[in-house]
Amino acid sequence: VTPYPDFDIAALNDYAHSKGIKLMMHHETSGSIPNYERHLDKAYDLMNKYGYNSVKSGYVGNILPKGETHYSQSSVNHYLNAAKKAADKHIMVNAHEAVRPTGLARTYPNLIGNESAMGTEYRNMSPGHVTILPFTRLKGGPMDFTPGIFRMDIGSFVPGSKEHKRATVANQLALYVTMYSPLQMAADLPEHYAEKMDAFQFIKDVPVDWSESRYIDAEPGEFIIAARKDKNSGNWFVGGVTNEQSRTFDLKLDFLTPGKQYKATIYADAPDADCVTNPEAYVITSRTVTSSDILPVMMASGGGFAISIMELQTATIAIIHT
Incomplete structure (x- = not known):
């Protein structure tokens, strides 16, 4: 929820919207799912505040805590939880490095796409x-x-x-x-x-x-x-x-x-x-x-x-x- 010092989130969004363009936010978790979940609600609220309607989430690296993987039950539960919360906030999700989907977008069409392959x-x-x-x-x-x-x-x-x-x-x-x-x-x-x-x-x-x-x-x-x-x-x-x-x-x-x-x-x-x-x-x-x-x-x-x-x-x- 805290941009880099040289990233003026309000000015950039105002400029983009004046051109008829909506920006997409990037949430790179570096595999630290528990940390991301602590910020998830506030992050989605921040997106709504500035008119971001979609997020590209990423899970590069080994999943934390150690012992968990991209395919473990806790990780799969997280991907579902993130999509559900995003649906409540009217936000689309494009997840990279997540588990391969198995038709979940039919239930949550706001899960607009995944990478989840090479x-x-x-x-x-x-x-x-x-x-x-x-x-x-x-x-x-x-x-x-x-x-x-x-x-x-x-x-x-x-x-x-x-x-x-x-x-x-x-x-x-x-x-x-x-x-x-x-x-x-x-x-x-x-x-x-x-x-x-x-x-x-x-x-x-x-x-x-x-x-x-x-x-x-x-x-x-x-x-x-x-x-x-x-x-x-x-x-x-x-x-x-x-x-x-x-x-x-x-x-x-x-x-x-x-x-x-x-x-x-x-x-x-x-x-x-x-x-x-x-x-x-x-x-x-x-x-x-x-x-x-x-x-x-x-x-x-x-x-x-x-x-x-x-x-x-x-x-x-x-x-x-x-």
């Missing part, structure tokens, strides 16, 4: 990892995977680091569709997005919740292709990701409404893209499509594709007889 911070993971999670971790509820990385060579901006994320830009865009979370994050640095604002447009356009989902084709550990319809419009978004194996796929658009025209913007791997040797190469094209069209798409090694399909408004011509 997410983006594990940068050297196999590209096939993101083709498995929809069949495992995501069965229990939404996952905050923290997607959207545009700079794959970590050493280029973290001195001394030799880490390299094995993914392409198009792959990272696709994750906003293939991995469901009604709270999404753009996880890279702003200056990296500024270099690729044409690709960032997909992150600006993609919704966070859906009225319909179609899993077009998939093989766990190999690839997954999903299409989802925006909850508030007739627009569709499609995403596909693959493991180390490059693939081509003929995408049927028969999930679109017959008789309507749409503008499809395709964010794809460049012909020479590769998750290791050329991860930031992408191409963006657009075309008018209907439900009878088939789009050929290519996914590079560790790559993918993302497509926004926006309804085109049909003009109405009125003929007046005089």
Whole structure:
């Protein structure tokens, strides 16, 4: 409940709210659950005071007291207690490093997402990892995977680091569709997005919740292709990701409404893209499509594709007889 001296909580919130933006609070417990619980009620009250409607809680490190773990009964009881208290205060919870959910969000929908699996911070993971999670971790509820990385060579901006994320830009865009979370994050640095604002447009356009989902084709550990319809419009978004194996796929658009025209913007791997040797190469094209069209798409090694399909408004011509 006490900000750092250089963090003016009132001024920052006033400025954000003047821009139509709500801030999200971060509660990093460092694994000291009893200490967090002592402050929990006051922390949630402070959030209400300043208009924070969501919290990202974290449990990095070994759980205290010693002998307890992230999966022990006392810890599981705490995660539930935190969600219940937050519901009473009209606050959404996005818990990181917590126990994997098992459908709890159906009872407490304010538990809007969890990390609770190997997410983006594990940068050297196999590209096939993101083709498995929809069949495992995501069965229990939404996952905050923290997607959207545009700079794959970590050493280029973290001195001394030799880490390299094995993914392409198009792959990272696709994750906003293939991995469901009604709270999404753009996880890279702003200056990296500024270099690729044409690709960032997909992150600006993609919704966070859906009225319909179609899993077009998939093989766990190999690839997954999903299409989802925006909850508030007739627009569709499609995403596909693959493991180390490059693939081509003929995408049927028969999930679109017959008789309507749409503008499809395709964010794809460049012909020479590769998750290791050329991860930031992408191409963006657009075309008018209907439900009878088939789009050929290519996914590079560790790559993918993302497509926004926006309804085109049909003009109405009125003929007046005089």
